[in-house]
Structure formats: C-alpha cells, structure tokens
Amino acid sequence: MTVTAYSFTRLSLRIATSALAETVTAWYRANARDLPWRQPGATPWGVLVSEVMLQQTQVSRVEPAWRRWMERWPTPADLAADPPGEAIRAWDRLGYPRRALRLHACAGAIVERHDGEVPDDVDALLALPGIGMYTARAVAAFAFRQRHPVVDTNVRRVVARVVEGAADGGAATTPADLRAVEVLLPVDHEAAATASVAFMELGAVVCTARTPRCDDCPLTAVCAWRLAGSPPSAAPSRRIQRYHGTxxxxxxxxxxxxxxxxxxxxxxxxxxxxxxxxxxxxxxxxxxxxxxxxxxxxxxxxxx
DNA sequence: AATGCGTGGCA
DNA sequence: TTGCCAAGCAT
The missing domain is CATH 1.10.10 (Arc Repressor Mutant, subunit A)
Known part of the structure; x- marks a missing residue:
C-alpha cells in the first residue's frame, strides 16, 4: 500500500468514526434521561458518588439513594467527619456494602491528600480507594469534561456490536478496548466527554444486553452486528453465581x-x-x- | 486472571 | 419461577 493510500484510508476512518460519535451525541441530546448527577449544578463529588453507587447497581435504585446521600454529605469533608458505619447504614440495600466503606475512605483521602477537593486527573483518582479504571475516567470526563475513553459494560457492548459485529463485548475492559474507544472520540474535549456519556446511555437504554431495541437505535443502518444478521453470541456465557444460600x-x-x-x-x-x-x-x-x-x-x- | 463480593428487576 | 444481568473493584 502506498503512503498516499494509507493516509487516505486513515483519513476516511477518522471521518467515519467521528460521524459515529456525532450521531450518537445528537441522539443523546434528544433522548438523555434527566438524572440528577447530570445536572449543571452537580459537583465533582456528586459525580464521583454517583459513579461508585452505579458500580453494578441500576440507575433506578441509585437515584433516590444518591439524593439522600448528597443532602446529608454534600462534600467529601462532610462524609469523612462521620463514622464509616454511618456510610454503611445510609448505603442501605444498594448492595456490595464494601463500596460504602471505600467511599468513606475515599472521602478521607480526598480531604488528606487533596485539601477536600476531588482531584481532576486520572492518576490521582485511580489512587483513591474504590476508584478503578472505569470510575477514574468517568469522573475525569463527566465532572471535569476531559477527553478519556470511558469504557464500561455498556460501551464494550455497543462497540462490539456496531464496530466489530459481535453480539457482546468482553467481560472486563482491556487496554485494547480503551484504544478502540479512544479513536471514536471527537478531538474536542467537551465534545468527547458528551460522546462518552452518549455511548454509555445508548448501551443502557437501547443497545441492551438481552433485548436490544434496534428499531430505536440511531446506528441501526451502520451497525456491523445488525448488518450481519444479528448473530448470537459466540462466547460461552460466563458462569452465573447463584445467590440464595451462598x-x-x-x-x-x-x-x-x-x-x-x-x-x-x-x-x-x-x-x-x-x-x-x-x-x-x-x-x-x-x-x-x-x-x-x-x-x-x-x-x-x-x-x- | 479468576474469583468473591449484595440486591433487585425483568422476561 | 428462575436465570440473567446491572455505569466494577480488589486481590
């Protein structure tokens, strides 16, 4: 392949992928759910709290808990000043109560290391208790409007279907996933942050795991999985751990x-x-x- | 890298 | 009813 042809291919790819983000962003602007942590007045702390609560827990269950939590502990210092048991109690039945314990420790670390302000860079966020690869990037993107690939189970599934033509994404985010999503993001930071939440929203409400609503999807005409006839998942379904009695x-x-x-x-x-x-x-x-x-x-x- | 970790909604 | 799945993290 000549250099010129290679450059042309790369340019075409850039144009095609950028159109993908623009299409999903336009859909998001018209269809986004009105969630409190997405309001203009939401603080970085509010975004962080929402992301921790949303780890493996559905939006419908998180929303009321988040409102109560933010009313009681509007800043990291407020939470750090109370005993960890109070955080666990307020966590109520959200599940995985170790998240509440870590969120309390996270508040303490923010007070000690960052003068009570949620840090705005991914490495500092990653160093906080309970903040992993997904949550660190989500806070940096959604609270501070930075350009980072934000890859959760929804985004893995959307990219797997639309780009790769597979029925579902991998079980965990890999460095390859981060790169695959990074090339889809607009160059502009603000646009990239909105595109990130838009891809997640699409996966959460349209491109769902079990019964995707392809008729409502803005990408249905270009979706590789759809164009391939929506083939079933190739991978063996991961072992589901029973719960009762464990x-x-x-x-x-x-x-x-x-x-x-x-x-x-x-x-x-x-x-x-x-x-x-x-x-x-x-x-x-x-x-x-x-x-x-x-x-x-x-x-x-x-x-x- | 595979495993353990809560709880509830939905088909 | 039962099994799947839900904005993951730590070890």
Missing amino acids: DRYVRGLIMAVLRAADDPVARDRLDAVWPDAEQRERALGGLLADGLVRERAGTFTLPG
Missing part, C-alpha cells in the same frame, strides 16, 4: 441486622439469621476481616 447471601442477612440496630448486637441475634453455623461463622469472619463489622465484648456493630 456466603454472600448470609453476609447480606447479617449486615441487614446490623444496619437496623441502634445498639450493639449480641451473637445469638446473628445466629438466628441462618441455620448453618459453619457458614455463619465464615460469613461473619469475612465481614470482620473486611472491616464491615466490629466486635466488642462479644457484641457486634457497624464500624464506629
């Missing part, structure tokens, strides 16, 4: 008791949640090791 389930039972309690809880009240003593001990031991539960004189509480 250690995780028993941990949930114990945490529900402790969240509801105003005073230290005696062991026999925890023993009542589940008949299998061995499994109970394993679950309680895990919670103690995780710092989600404290023991004092044979009684149990959330961490003070």
